[in-house]
Amino acid sequence: MLDLSDVVVAYGAVRALDGISLTVPAGSITAVLGANGAGKSSLLRAISGLVAPRAGSIVLNGRKITGMASEEIVRLGVSHVPEGRGIITELTVEENLRLGALWRRDRRDATLALEQSYELFPRLHERRRRAASTLSGGERQMLSIGRALMARPKLLLLDEPSLGLAPLITSQIMAVIADLRERSAVTVLLVEQNANSALAIADRGVVLNLGRVVAADDPRTLAADDQLRHAYLGL
Amino acid sequence: MSRFIDLTLNGVTSGMIYASVALALVLIWRATRIVNFAQGAMLMITTxxxxxxxxxxxxxxxGFxxxxxxxxxxxxxLERLLVRPVEGGPPINAVIVTLGLLIFLQAVAGMIWGNTPRSFPAALSIQGFRIGGRHVLFSPFDLFTVGxxxxxxxxxxxxxxxxxxxxRMRAAAFEPEVARLLGVRVGRMLTWGWALAAVAGSLAGLLVAPVVFVGPNTFDAELVFGFTAxxxxxxxxxxxxxxxxxxxGVALSYVSGYESPALVTLAALVILVVVLMVRPSGLFTHAKARRV
Incomplete structure (x- = not known):
């Protein structure tokens, strides 16, 4: 589905990604773990085209997308739910959702996708005419995920969906993600600091530190590795 | 009383012209956070x-x-050629570009059309409607302006x-990065924003030209009034x-009618300063802290 090889992203002299190679199999949930500053967000930003890698290549389903513009990459089936959720607070809930599918030619399916997002998150339907600024943290996360799904993505990039949410809401969100993969065969790349909740639904875990991959393994093996947990995950 | 009505009607008409220039400035400000000082010169060119x-x-x-x-x-x-290269840089760069453009356009207009202002026709009669046996200060052309x-x-x-x-245009203006992630071609939206703004400006030029005439510098005041509005x-x-x-428009009409036309520009500047001191976010924007 997605192959990264030796991807380097640098902001000035600081290397956020220092030669990352990673393969994300189709239909999997891959959890990307690591402390603050490990390069997790930069990894997603490089894939969705918000930053151009300085070196290396990113290949999506056999097509090289390195250096492509974000607005074109989303048309290839990559939806990025950014950190801090990235909802547009000046717009209403429904406008935020509609925006996710405006580029699509298939207007009928866009309408269907809107209904499905409302089915997935009935709270959003109740609040559809309200300004997005009135939503709670959990509702904003639902809106952001619902909006990403409007594009019918093949690859969903989630940046810290649990950030700032209560544990109960976090587990609801994680359940939704796991359920999505079951039903729609979407591939998920899930960036989290909250290692436990991410590993609980992931098929694979990747641990980053200072812009490099330090471990990539089965989630249970990662969770059981005390040394790794102490060194990089703070558990 | 009839004087008051005349001045109010006259104020509404010129107010609509200021509104048109203000709209042009607001459209560009919302999309790119640039105050387009060249707006007056752009509407001069189109007029x-x-x-x-x-x-x-x-x-x-x-002609219209x-x-x-x-x-x-x-x-x-202009957005494509001049503004695009300075977008994302410090705001002062864009401001300098629009100021430079203002001077450039005025010079070009002088070279092509000459520096002597020429008259410009009105779409309809500029003689006031007859109501109750007298002509009010509101003509068919004023009605056309307001309409x-x-x-x-x-x-x-x-x-x-x-x-x-x-x-798409609103999304691109509020959150360009998020808009791009949702497939909005933000650059194209900014181009449209500038294009639509310039149309609003052109309309103002057409409507005010019968009064101020058309010359390289005759629209300078419109930018000041539009910016104040x-x-x-x-x-x-x-x-x-x-x-x-x-x-x-109405306020300046009263100043002009009850005091002196010479005070109009000064009054506009006083209003501008008072608004900036008392309510810098304006009457209709509720300033809100943006969380990032």
């Missing part, structure tokens, strides 16, 4: 084009349409709130631009 087309064809409507079309093209071209600005404002309002294009309404609000224009 000159209208003047030439009317002179050549004898048709006011043709040519000015609006020229605005659309001029706005888009055409209202129609344009309404069209822009519908475009922004009811169409996918408008939704935009700040009064809140630079972020299109509705604020229209209401700000109306308030300013």
């Amino acid at each position: 000159f084009i209208a003047s030439s087309v009317i002179a050549a064809s004898g048709s006011y409507i043709l 349409a040519a000015a609006l079309a020229a605005g659309l093209v001029l706005g888009a071209a 055409s600005v209202l129609v344009m404002s309404l069209a822009l309002g519908l475009l922004f709130t009811r169409t996918g294009m408008g939704l 935009a700040v009064l309404g809140g630079l972020d609000s299109a509705i604020g631009a229209v209401v700000g224009g109306l308030i300013l």
Whole structure:
């Protein structure tokens, strides 16, 4: 589905990604773990085209997308739910959702996708005419995920969906993600600091530190590795 | 009393012209956070084009349409060629570019059309309607002015709130990065923003030209009044631009009629300073802290 090889992203002299190679199999949930500053967000930003890698290549389903513009990459089936959720607070809930599918030619399916997002998150339907600024943290996360799904993505990039949410809401969100993969065969790349909740639904875990991959393994093996947990995950 | 009515009507008419310039400034401010100081010069160019087309064809409507079309093209071209390279840089760079453009356009207009202001026709009669045996200070052309600005404002309002294009433009203005992730071609939206703004400006030029004439510097005051109206309404609000224009127009009309026409520009500056001191976010923008 997605192959990264030796991807380097640098902001000035600081290397956020220092030669990352990673393969994300189709239909999997891959959890990307690591402390603050490990390069997790930069990894997603490089894939969705918000930053151009300085070196290396990113290949999506056999097509090289390195250096492509974000607005074109989303048309290839990559939806990025950014950190801090990235909802547009000046717009209403429904406008935020509609925006996710405006580029699509298939207007009928866009309408269907809107209904499905409302089915997935009935709270959003109740609040559809309200300004997005009135939503709670959990509702904003639902809106952001619902909006990403409007594009019918093949690859969903989630940046810290649990950030700032209560544990109960976090587990609801994680359940939704796991359920999505079951039903729609979407591939998920899930960036989290909250290692436990991410590993609980992931098929694979990747641990980053200072812009490099330090471990990539089965989630249970990662969770059981005390040394790794102490060194990089703070558990 | 009749004097009061006359001054109010006159204020509404000029207020709609200020509103049109203010709309042009607000559209660009919302999309790119740039105050377009070249707006006055841009509408001067399009009005000159209208003047030439009317002179050549004898048709006011043709000149009117040519000015609006020229605005659309001029706005888009300027964004692409001059503003795009400085977008994302420090705001002062863009401001300097628009100031430079102002001087450049005025010089070019002087070279092509000469520096002597020429007269410009009105679409309809400028003789006031007869009501109760006297002519009020409101003519068929004033009605045309008010009507055409209202129609344009309404069209822009519908475009922004009811169409996918408008939704994209708003998203691109509020959160360009998020908009890109959702597939919005942000650059294209900014070009459209400049193009539509220039159309609003062109309309103002056509409506005010019969009074101020067409010359390289005859529209300088329109930018000042339009900017004051935009700040009064809140630079972020299109509705604020229209209401700000109306308030300013009526206020300046009273100053002119009850005191002296010489005080009009000064009064506009006083209003501008007072608004910036008392309510810098304007009447219609509720300033809010943005969490990032």
